[in-house]
Amino acid sequence: MSLDSMGPSAGGGSSGVGTLSGTRMIHSLSTPSGVDGTVSNSHSRGGKKLAVRIQMLDDSVTMFQVQAKATGKVLFEQVCRQLNLLEADYFGLEYQEAPSGTKYWLDLEKSLNRQVGLSLVEPVLRFCVKFYTPDPLQLEEEYTRYLFCLQVKRDLATGSLQCNDNTAALMASYIVQASCGDYAAEDYPDHTYLSSYRFVPQQDHTMQRRIMENHKKHVGQSPAEADLNLLETARRCELYGMKMHPAKDHDGVPLNLAVAHMGIAVFQGITRINTFSWAKIRKISFKRKRFLIKLHPENYVYHKDTVEFFFEGRNECKNFWKKCVENHGFFRCTAVQNVQRRKARVLSRGSSFRYSGKTQKQIIEFVRDNYVKRQTFQRSQSFRQGPLHSSNRSQSRTSCNVNQSISAHPLLPIET
Numbered sequence: 155m156s157l158d159s160m161g162p163s164a165g166g167g168s169s170g171v172g173t174l175s176g177t178r179m180i181h182s183l184s185t186p187s188g189v190d191g192t193v194s195n196s197h198s199r200g201g202k203k204l205a206v207r208i209q210m211l212d213d214s215v216t217m218f219q220v221q222a223k224a225t226g227k228v229l230f231e232q233v234c235r236q237l238n239l240l241e242a243d244y245f246g247l248e249y250q251e252a253p254s255g256t257k258y259w260l261d262l263e264k265s266l267n268r269q270v271g272l273s274l275v276e277p278v279l280r281f282c283v284k285f286y287t288p289d290p291l292q293l294e295e296e297y298t299r300y301l302f303c304l305q306v307k308r309d310l311a312t313g314s315l316q317c318n319d320n321t322a323a324l325m326a327s328y329i330v331q332a333s334c335g336d337y338a339a340e341d342y343p344d345h346t347y348l349s350s351y352r353f354v355p356q357q358d359h360t361m362q363r364r365i366m367e368n369h370k371k372h373v374g375q376s377p378a379e380a381d382l383n384l385l386e387t388a389r390r391c392e393l394y395g396m397k398m399h400p401a402k403d404h405d406g407v408p409l410n411l412a413v414a415h416m417g418i419a420v421f422q423g424i425t426r427i428n429t430f431s432w433a434k435i436r437k438i439s440f441k442r443k444r445f446l447i448k449l450h451p452e453n454y455v456y457h458k459d460t461v462e463f464f465f466e467g468r469n470e471c472k473n474f475w476k477k478c479v480e481n482h483g484f485f486r487c488t489a490v491q492n493v494q495r496r497k498a499r500v501l502s503r504g505s506s507f508r509y510s511g512k513t514q515k516q517i518i519e520f521v522r523d524n525y526v527k528r529q530t531f532q533r534s535q536s537f538r539q540g541p542l543h544s545s546n547r548s549q550s551r552t553s554c555n556v557n558q559s560i561s562a563h564p565l566l567p568i569e570t
Contacts, residue, residue: 204266208233208247209280211304212534220266222274227262233281240521241298243484243512246284249277256470257397259284259477263510270469285484286395287514288415290385294521296378297531303332303381304534306388313355314398316424317391323361325387326353327368332380333533337370377533392426399474401445401463411445411463413478415485418447430461432486440475442468476507483509489516 202222206229207215216236220229226247234242247260251271258271260279267274283305293299307329309315310322317325330348341347345362354361372380388394396419398410410421417431418438430447436459437448447461465471483490490509512520 204274204277206266207276207278209278210237211281211283211301211308214534215278222267223265225263225265226260226269229266229279230260230262239298239301240295240524241293241517243517244283244285244287244293244298245301246282247279248282248284249279251469254466254470256473258473259480261507270473283395285481285514286389286414288389290382290389292514292518293385294518294525295528296381297528299378299381299385300531300533303329303384306384307353310354310388311352314393314396315388315391316393319361319364321387321391322354323364324368325384326361326365327372328380328384328387329353330365330369331372331375332377332384336373336375337366342366393424396421398424399465399470401465401474403463409463411474413474413481415481418478432482438475438478438482440468440471443471445471445475479507480509480511484511484513487513487515489513 203219204222206218206220208218209215216233218229218232218236220232230242230247233247234245239245248257249260249269249272250257252273254271256271258269260272261269266272266277283302287293287302290299290302293302306315306325310325345359345366348362348365349359353365372383375383395414396412398412398421401409401411403409407422409427410423412419412421417429417433417435419426420428420430430449434449435447436450437446439446439448443465445463445465447463449459449461451459465474487509490511490513
């Protein structure tokens with residue numbers, strides 16, 4: 155569990171709140187009153203409507219109502235409007251197919267009722283970082299960096315961002331600094347003030363002491379400074395942004411593949427054994443369960459210019475291929491053409507999938523051209539009432555308030 159989920163579930167406002175497996179649920183600003191969290195059977199000229207639950211990065215759950223035939227883009231834009239998020243293309247909506255456990259990104263160009271593996275019975279998706287930037291300074295807004303920090307905190311707590319204990323303790327200490335402010339001996343006489351919160355999967359008293367000792371060194375850091383230090387530390391970890399996809403090589407050896415800003419990485423377990431940078435790759439494709447990487451002739455060292463890997467099934471293979479296409483488009487291209495996707499045919503040659511969002515370069519230019527001064531946003535409450543809140547001075551170091559969340563209090567521009 156992440157730090158935020160250990161504390162009281164966030165959700166300001168006095169109406170429109172339900173529960174979902176013990177999690178506070180907030181209705182989006184666009185959800186009509188009276189929706190109670192069940193699948194809507196109402197029909198309109200647009201067809202059947204779905205009540206879709208979105209788990210935010212602070213672990214609060216917000217419900218949105220969309221038509222089943224609406225594209226994924228309609229739902230994603232509703233979420234981004236709710237958060238008033240400017241640098242939206244760094245993020246995506248993720249869902250997990252049952253029972254395979256395969257995780258897919260919501261395809262923004264497809265209708266919800268045509269998404270591979272997405273259940274239309276009480277669908278639940280997660281709002282996540284989709285493209286992990288290698289340079290946090292390229293994130294123009296403090297709010298975007300804060301959302302990235304929530305993602306890093308989740309990755310650290312769930313074990314997907316594995317690193318040595320010293321690095322993990324340092325990152326956890328930045329999380330604590332951003333959440334509760336300066337260390338104060340009168341408030342925290344020993345490491346037990348951290349004992350109720352999960353920072354890493356295997357957390358013991360030794361780890362908590364390391365976190366506390368690092369926390370002591372951060373006196374004077376504002377939440378924004380602690381956020382940036384967390385991201386600077388995280389980006390240097392080898393597994394930063396790496397989401398493992400099980401595969402096998404041509405000899406049947408189990409491997410994990412991951413895609414990131416620099417290219418495609420190959421792991422044995424969590425040990426990286428090879429990287430195919432985008433500069434070395436001429437083409438990527440898939441044929442049923444086979445994932446193919448065609449290399450430029452001057453760069454390969456395999457006696458052949460094509461490397462292949464095998465996935466469990468076609469859906470898993472195509473899923474990873476699509477993620478590679480999107481990462482390449484986002485990080486390597488200055489712009490992408492929005493070509494209308496072909497309609498599905500009975501006999502079709504290959505996939506017409508292309509990355510259709512803004513590239514990183516376009517996002518940076520867009521934000522600089524459309525910058526508006528913003529109010530201080532409300533950070534999610536991370537800690538329970540207790541010793542951590544006994545010091546008013548420590549509380550005043552942050553803009554956190556009890557029972558407030560990013561989804562309940564979206565960021566709003568200041569009117570001038």
